Amino acid sequence: MSRSDGPRELVVVLAWRGRIGLFKGGGQSEADAGLWRCLHDVLQADEDAVECAAHLVLGATGLAVSDLEDLCPGPVVLLRDNDGQTRLVRTVLARTDRRRLLTDQSDLAHRWVPRERLARFDGQVSWLRQVIDAVLGTGPAGASADGPAATESGLDLQPVAT
Secondary structure (H helix, E strand, C coil): CCHHHCCCEEEEEEEECCEEEEEEECCCCHHHCCCEECEEEECCCCCCHHHHHHHHHHHHHCCCHHHEEEEEEEEEEEEECCCCCEEEEEEEEEEECCCCCCCCCCEEEEEEEEHHHHHHCCCECCCHHHHHHHHHCCCCCCCCCCCCHHHHCCCCCCCECC
16 A cells, blocks of 8 residues: 555554553544544645654643654554545554653643553543554553554554454
C-alpha cells in the first residue's frame, strides 16, 4: 500500500511511565466532542505518519521530539463506526518521561491513565481501547504502556481484524 493509497486518519498513543495520555475536548467531530481520546488528526495523502505525529504532539502538548523517548509507527487499524462503516487509521506510539503537558485550547482536560484502568474510565470514544490494544499489544489486562509489544511492529504495518 503506498502512502497515497493509505489511511487518512492518524491516532497517536502518548505514554508516560506505563500510563496512557487521554485528552478530552472539542474533538475533530461532534461524535467525539467531550469524550476521552488519544491525540488524533487528519493525515494528508503525502504526509508521513511519524512526522505528522511529531507536529501533532508538539502542537497539542508542547512536547518536542527531543522530549520523547520514542516515536515509532504502529499498525494500521481497521475501525468500525457506530453506523457500520469501516475506516483505516494509522497509529504512532510516542513515549515521554515528562509528566507535565501544555495542552492546547481545544482540549479541556488531560489525564494519565494506567492501561489496566481504561475499561473503567467512563466517557471515552468507542475506538480508544481497540487502538491502544493494537499499538501496545493485546497482552494481559495489566500490560504496561512501556512493554515491548509497542515496538515489535516496527515499520511492518499490518491491518488488525475487528
